[in-house]
Amino acid sequence: MRQSSIPGARGRVRPLTLLGDPALVTPCAEVTDFGPELARLVEDLFATMYAARGVGLAANQVGEGARVFVYDCPDDEDVRHLGHVVNPRLVRADGIRLRGPEGCLSLPGLEAGTERYDHAVVEGFTVTGEPVTVHGTGFFARCLQHECDHLEGRLYVDHLTGWRRRRVLRQAARASWRRER
Template structure:
């Protein structure tokens, strides 16, 4: 999942050639994040940035496999997912978005109260999605540059495991709940356009067909 028009990337800069106080602060924050990665204080420090799979790649449409081996390879995948997510300025990334059809995703996402949530889930299961249905702008790193008003519940609970095999339960509200539902969809072979109907769906299909990455080999 990616930042959208309603939830601005704190690292994003304004128009080229414009340097404002906010832009300088954003760049400082980004530099600190990258420095933290290099020093290992946030995930991704040991990971490598992988190419993203884009809309049209069959791996995005197949349900992902359960992880059965918890070990160094899984830990390395989680690190790669974090590194790739940060490089792409995302807030969530599933394993099949880097071509690995496994039930794993990572996130670094705020909720509507600007509380930051950072973590990963292996073999996640969406156990609760309830509350108010909110239609909000939603984007995806596998459909770069696009977004659409998508309905999601404003509360979600996901159960799963860490890369070390420890059970974990994650609660999300607001934008973070949207992120959790979005990433769980990825692992089931679903994308956010699947939730669209009518003119919203038609418009996104047109936009995707004209996107510069649409016919990439």
């Protein structure tokens, strides 16, 4: 595989926005310019996701208010799904609602049992403006729903209630990355 065809190979690793940053709770704007700046953002998102050892990353997690996310995520059968979606719309989330562990690069080191549907369909565009439809099941469906939530200004903790929500927010308040800000 040529170096230039590896996602993120030409991108730069950007600092992650962390819980408490207003960029994470602000809905992202539609992308209207499918030019070189968007291509650079997608490369940077891949580079940042790989550096942080994540499986998905939305633009607002690096402080950009654009509706775009990247992913390199397995499904429950360990099939790898690799790509990006610009202006994604979650057009279907159905099937069984399963509670499973969910984390986020914007809340490093934390995770909580979060309910998500086990099937999701996202429609949007590629970095060059071509229409794309992405189908996900299992863990990959969770990833798609998680990243679409980010672009709406929601975090996985927003889906939690009761003791699960209190526990993860308490852990976040004590986390070293919160004190370093």
